[in-house]
Amino acid sequence: MRTSSRFIVGRLIDLAVVLFGVSIIVFMMIRLIPGDAVAIMLGANTEITPERIAELEARIGLDKPIYVQYFDWIWGAVRGDFGTSIWTGRPVMSEISANLWPTLELTFLSVLFGAGLSIPIGCFMAEARGKGAEVAVRIGAIAGLTIPSFWLGIVAIFLVSKLLPGVSALGYVPFTEDPLGNLQRMILPVIALGLPMLANLSRLVRSAMLDALSQDYIRTARAKGVPQRGLVYKHALRNALIPFITSVGVATGYLLGGAIVVEQVFAIPGLGRLVLGAIAERNYPLVQASILVMTASFVMVNFFVDLLYAYIDPRVSQ
Amino acid sequence: MRQFIKQNKLLSFAVGFVALQIILALFAPILGFQDPYQQVMIQRMKAPNAVNLLGTDQLGRDVLARIVYGYRTSLVTCLTAVGLALLVGGMLGMLAAYYRGWFDRIVMRFMDILFAFPILLLAIGVIAVIGPSTWGAAIAIAIVYTPIFARLLRGPSLVIVESEYVMGAKAIGASDLRIIFSHLLPNLSSVILVQASLLLSAAILVEASLSFLGLGAQPPIPSLGLMLSEGRNFLLLSPWPAIFAGFAILFLSFGFNLLGDALRDTLDPRLRSDN
Numbered sequence: 001m002r003t004s005s006r007f008i009v010g011r012l013i014d015l016a017v018v019l020f021g022v023s024i025i026v027f028m029m030i031r032l033i034p035g036d037a038v039a040i041m042l043g044a045n046t047e048i049t050p051e052r053i054a055e056l057e058a059r060i061g062l063d064k065p066i067y068v069q070y071f072d073w074i075w076g077a078v079r080g081d082f083g084t085s086i087w088t089g090r091p092v093m094s095e096i097s098a099n100l101w102p103t104l105e106l107t108f109l110s111v112l113f114g115a116g117l118s119i120p121i122g123c124f125m126a127e128a129r130g131k132g133a134e135v136a137v138r139i140g141a142i143a144g145l146t147i148p149s150f151w152l153g154i155v156a157i158f159l160v161s162k163l164l165p166g167v168s169a170l171g172y173v174p175f176t177e178d179p180l181g182n183l184q185r186m187i188l189p190v191i192a193l194g195l196p197m198l199a200n201l202s203r204l205v206r207s208a209m210l211d212a213l214s215q216d217y218i219r220t221a222r223a224k225g226v227p228q229r230g231l232v233y234k235h236a237l238r239n240a241l242i243p244f245i246t247s248v249g250v251a252t253g254y255l256l257g258g259a260i261v262v263e264q265v266f267a268i269p270g271l272g273r274l275v276l277g278a279i280a281e282r283n284y285p286l287v288q289a290s291i292l293v294m295t296a297s298f299v300m301v302n303f304f305v306d307l308l309y310a311y312i313d314p315r316v317s318q
Numbered sequence: 319m320r321q322f323i324k325q326n327k328l329l330s331f332a333v334g335f336v337a338l339q340i341i342l343a344l345f346a347p348i349l350g351f352q353d354p355y356q357q358v359m360i361q362r363m364k365a366p367n368a369v370n371l372l373g374t375d376q377l378g379r380d381v382l383a384r385i386v387y388g389y390r391t392s393l394v395t396c397l398t399a400v401g402l403a404l405l406v407g408g409m410l411g412m413l414a415a416y417y418r419g420w421f422d423r424i425v426m427r428f429m430d431i432l433f434a435f436p437i438l439l440l441a442i443g444v445i446a447v448i449g450p451s452t453w454g455a456a457i458a459i460a461i462v463y464t465p466i467f468a469r470l471l472r473g474p475s476l477v478i479v480e481s482e483y484v485m486g487a488k489a490i491g492a493s494d495l496r497i498i499f500s501h502l503l504p505n506l507s508s509v510i511l512v513q514a515s516l517l518l519s520a521a522i523l524v525e526a527s528l529s530f531l532g533l534g535a536q537p538p539i540p541s542l543g544l545m546l547s548e549g550r551n552f553l554l555l556s557p558w559p560a561i562f563a564g565f566a567i568l569f570l571s572f573g574f575n576l577l578g579d580a581l582r583d584t585l586d587p588r589l590r591s592d593n
Contacts, residue, residue: 014430021431032447142579146571148523150530151546151564158553158560257438261527265550275439276531279446291443295435302434 007310015303019296023077026292027070030284082289092289095274100293102172103263103270105182107255109190114197114255115248121198122205122240123232126213137202144199149258153192153265160188172268185266193262197251204247208240215239242313249305253298329580336573343389352380354387354540363556373558376548381559385566387540392570395452395534396521399459400514406460407467408510412502414468415475416494426472429465437462438527445533452541455534459521470513471506478505508585515578522571542567 057063064072076082082092121137128134160169168185175182212218213236221235260272271290278286323330342349352370358378366373372381410429414422432440444458478484478501487497528534529543537544542563549560 017427018431018434021428022434025431025435026443029443029447142575143568143572146519146523146568146575148526148530148546148564148567148571150527151560151567154546154550154553154560155564158557161554253436257436258527260438260442261531264531275442279442279533284446287443287446291435291439294439298436299434 004310004314008307011303011306015299018299022295022299023074023292024070026288026295027073029291030288031066033284077289077292083285085283085286092286095286096271096290096293099269099271099274101174102268103256103259103272105175106186106189106193106259106262106268106270107252109186110194110197110255110259111248111252113190114194114251115201115244118198118201118205119237119244121202123209123237125202125206126209126236127228127232129210138206141199141203144195147195149192149196150261150265152195153188153262156188156192157265170267172266172270189262189266189268192265193255193258196258197255200251201244201247205240205244208243209236212236212240242309245312246305246309249302252301256294256298326580326584328576329584332573332577332580335569336577339389339570339573340393342386343393346383346386346390349386351383351386354379354383355538356380363552363558365556365558372562373556375545375559376552376556381545381562384540384545384559385542385562388542388545388563388566389570391452391535391539391541392522392525392567395456395525396459396518398453398456399525400463400518400521402456402460403463403467403517404510404514407464408471408506410464411468411471412475412498412506415472415479416498416502425468429468432461433465433469435462438524441524441528442531442533445528450533450536452535452539455525455528458528459524462524463517463521466517467513470509474506474509475502478502508581512578512582512585515574515581519571519574519578522567522574526567542570 054063062069080093082096084090085092085095088095125134125137125141157169160167168181169188170185172185173181209232213232215236218231218235221231226235259270260275262268263270263272264276271294275287275290275294278284278290356379358374360378361370361374362378363376364370364374364378370380370382372385375381375384407429410425414425435443440462441455441458444461445454448454448457484497484501487501525534526543526546529541530547531543532547535541535544537548545559545563546567549557549563553560
């Protein structure tokens with residue numbers, strides 16, 4: 001018990017250090033922009049006068065010492081207050097929360113698709129090792145890893161609009177308004193985003209299963225007459241799932257990044273579109289806030305995966 | 319030679335596949351391709367034909383030429399990025415393993431923090447700061463890959479630093495630099511080759527994503543990602559530029575991935591992913 005609570009405290013300290021470092025980097029970002037960030041933020045349409053610059057500097061607190069600025073910013077961030085958006089005047093946080101749900105749904109469904117299907121496919125590859133069908137699936141898995149998801153999305157949109165005119169593949173409707181329309185529009189983005197994860201995890205399940213199947217306890221189980229199916233799905237799979245869980249956590253981070261591109265392809269109003277729009281408008285507080293929110297969620301996902309990992313495999317925390 | 323090819327079929331195929339694409343990109347100007355910037359307005363959005371083997375884009379430019387020159391953009395960007403990341407990240411990883419102590423702790427902590435960002439998001443953040451361009455994309459990818467190389471090289475370096483021949487070298491008074499460059503580095507070369515190839519494969523996808531989002535190469539530079547995003551707007555009129563550009567990205571990325579896998583099997587059978 002003592003070792004595992006020490007493990008959790010250690011991981012919590014790691015978590016705090018990483019989150020602190022991430023926040024420093026995101027905070028410094030805006031201050032590293034060459035040229036005067038404030039003049040840039042005022043935009044080309046406004047006449048840039050020293051008074052206007054001073055006024056805006058005071059509004060976003062750039063006239064204070066840098067460590068005060070950081071603490072003001074991070075204290076706001078912790079309370080969910082990232083200031084107001086420069087262009088719309090709305091709170092940054094409300095813009096983020098308005099765009100959060102589509103990204104969450106897209107990511108969640110893609111993880112479900114990629115991780116869920118990878119288990120049967122990986123088991124199949126381990127069981128049928130060396131057979132023609134298995135080699136084909138393996139080559140398909142490498143291809144799945146290297147297919148650009150945005151290209152897959154574009155080709156899918158093209159095929160759907162050619163073959164099934166009238167079916168809308170683009171855009172987003174909230175699940176609460178039109179559940180069927182929501183899911184229908186999610187199918188293609190989820191496949192485009194989840195396929196590389198499916199390919200990656202299938203390969204991982206395959207090698208973990210091959211590893212597990214060569215262990216002594218499998219030989220014992222086989223000797224006492226457990227049928228092949230039970231051997232693969234019950235005895236070996238349980239142990240093969242341990243490395244699998246860590247990889248799901250890491251892959252979720254890739255998905256968060258990939259979602260930015262897939263949202264752009266399918267015109268889904270999520271966090272990715274928000275970041276890209278904010279960069280194009282040079283709306284830096286919004287850029288900072290969305291990068292911080294996305295990275296912090298990725299860090300938290302990995303933190304919980306680590307804890308889960310230690311819970312499943314007690315050897316880790318010792 | 320024939321013997322080698324016979325024994326390493328996968329590696330030979332991967333080397334050939336990658337070499338073909340690199341040669342196309344490298345010698346594009348003397349291989350007789352059309353001018354990738356030449357716009358022929360009466361020949362816009364043509365399907366593949368005898369003059370334009372892969373058709374033309376929305377400005378009447380030859381798609382084949384733009385793809386071959388797009389390979390150049392992609393390879394130059396990604397080789398620069400992976401090279402820089404290897405230089406900085408690899409060096410930091412080796413030094414961290416060699417000196418241990420506070421240096422190791424500080425460097426690796428910093429790498430952990432960079433590693434905590436989702437890859438594409440960090441790249442986008444870097445570009446938001448330095449501005450979108452081909453070099454911007456190269457620097458962004460280099461920064462994203464630096465912690466990966468640092469981690470990849472630190473592990474094996476720790477083992478080598480503890481080995482008897484390094485102890486021996488220290489005992490006869492070899493300098494730190496000599497140990498790092500003539501003992502550590504040569505022993506890491508196979509890890510470096512394999513990982514550089516695998517990471518190049520991924521970098522090609524990141525570069526394509528960035529240019530697709532308008533954050534990498536800017537028009538009218540021939541770029542595979544840009545071709546996809548431009549082609550997307552004319553998809554129903556002419557799907558060819560988008561389809562061929564996608565295949566080009568796929569082949570390039572697939573080639574380096576296969577090469578990395580095959581190199582791993584050949585150079586270090588112990589690292590083989592499947593027994």
